[in-house]
Amino acid sequence: MIEISNLTKVYGQQAAIDDISFKVDTGEIVGFLGPNGAGKTTTMKIITCFMPPTSGRVTVGGLDVEQHSMDVRRMIGYLPELNPLYSDMNVVDFLRYIAELRELEEGRINLRIREMVDICGLGDVLHKDISQLSKGYRQRVGLAQAMIHDPKILILDEPTIGLDPNQVVDIRNLIKKLGRAKTVILSTHILSEVQATCDRAVIINRGKIVADSTLADLQRDISGRQVIDVELLNVSGDITGSLGGIAGVEEVRETYLDGNAGRSFRLTVRGDIDPRADIFKKAVDSDWIIVAMAREKRSLEDIFHQLTKTD
Amino acid sequence: MKNIWIIFKRELRAYFDAPIAYVVITAFLLVTGWFFTTNFFVVAQADLRVIFGIIPFIFLFFTPAITMRLISEERKTGTMELLVTMPISDAAVIVGKYLAALALLSASVLPTIIYAISVAMLGDIDGGAAIAGYLGLIFMGAAYLAIGTFGSSLTDSQVIAFIVSFFLVFVFFLLDKILFILPNWLVTPVEYLSIERHFQNISRGVIDSRDVIYYLSMIGLFLFLAARSLAARRWR
Structure with missing residues (x-):
């Protein structure tokens, strides 16, 4: 039209x-x-x-x-x-x-x-x-x-x-x-x-289009993604592979944050699964110590903010 | 054509609702009435010279006052955006508004015919010249209103619209009064441009096509400029 x-x-x-x-x-x-x-x-x-x-x-x-x-x-x-x-x-x-x-x-x-x-x-x-x-x-x-x-x-x-x-x-x-x-x-x-x-x-x-999708897609994006940040002690080598093996995890990225005692990882996870119990078990099995774990859901506001922030 | 009529109706109503129309008509009749009575009873002169002498001068102030809100107000309140996104051409908007202003001016001038009738009852009056004089007045006012419509299209401030229109109208009014300082070769073209000069021709009782064409071209030119200025939103 x-x-x-x-x-x-x-x-x-x-x-x-x-x-x-x-x-x-x-x-x-x-x-x-x-x-x-x-x-x-x-x-x-x-x-x-x-x-x-x-x-x-x-x-x-x-x-x-x-x-x-x-x-x-x-x-x-x-x-x-x-x-x-x-x-x-x-x-x-x-x-x-x-x-x-x-x-x-x-x-x-x-x-x-x-x-x-x-x-x-x-x-x-x-x-x-x-x-x-x-x-x-x-x-x-x-x-x-x-x-x-x-x-x-x-x-x-x-x-x-x-x-x-x-x-x-x-x-x-x-x-x-x-x-x-x-x-x-x-x-x-x-x-x-x-x-x-x-x-x-x-x-x-x-002046530019930054997103064009149905509301259902946007909504799925909200409930469809969650981010979990974990901070581990007693970790050696590259463990992104073994964290990635946990059910529901789609992406693992090591985040380097100043002032943290251990190493931090950000896991992007499917929305319908709560993998925190599995992460805990994995840590116990691998002898890692979890010092922090936080889950955040992305809201439509976050998506909007991210797409339209000035820099 | 129908669109022009719709705009015309709305504008005329706005004049009478505001109530700009009553103020304009009353003030116009009071001022002309005062000049007429002093001349008629005090000087005891039974002719229309004073009417045809003073009205062009009053027009200088009245016509910009009538037209100042025509377009600038709609630009200020934003309703112009509503209007020009309707299926109506810019030209129809301008012409409809202009005709409403012309109707108001005519409604102010016509009651002064009473003066003419009073004079005719007491003295000798050249009927032809009187009718021609009124026609000349309307033509002159119509040209001033076209200038005012253009002035109003330039800005969203009514005050600025008034001042710009008054200035333009005043320049055309002055043209035949500055002829003596001009070099000879400029006298004829400047004299031709003078609104007063053509009015004098007509009010002598001779309706010459040259004068009519002059007024019609002035009206056409300034309404055209007003329509262009309305369309200028397109190049901003």
């Missing part, structure tokens, strides 16, 4: 996004994840035809965003960063204005407004000025605006930023509900958001 190939955008001297490529298939909900300033918003602004790329190509539904800008815009519903709204209008007037700009036929406009009001829960604030709405309601208005023409594609730039935890849950559920029949790209710098709403995560850092 959306295909991004070798996309680059340069502001002045600096490349905001640098040669990125990824695809989003019809019906997917993709989380576009990265720290602030990574290039998420820039990428979304190019997909939505707000600005053209410096080089590279973006097609939406097979149409190039530069050559068929108007047709691409018709396919997309867009919630821009910070959710700008006309604060001097009331909710109904605003939705009607957007519906007209979205080329809905006169007969369908009221119907669609009513549907959006129902889905987004705007019944109580219909005739209030947008300037008087709470942040949660503003966000719902933003989503209603993006959905009013029943687009095939939704581009949501940080849809839950600045909301309180209850509102965040509300908006996420709304996105899930709305996104069922649609292709959605949703940007965020919050991991749990991707876990809660998305099928797939594309992680971007400093």
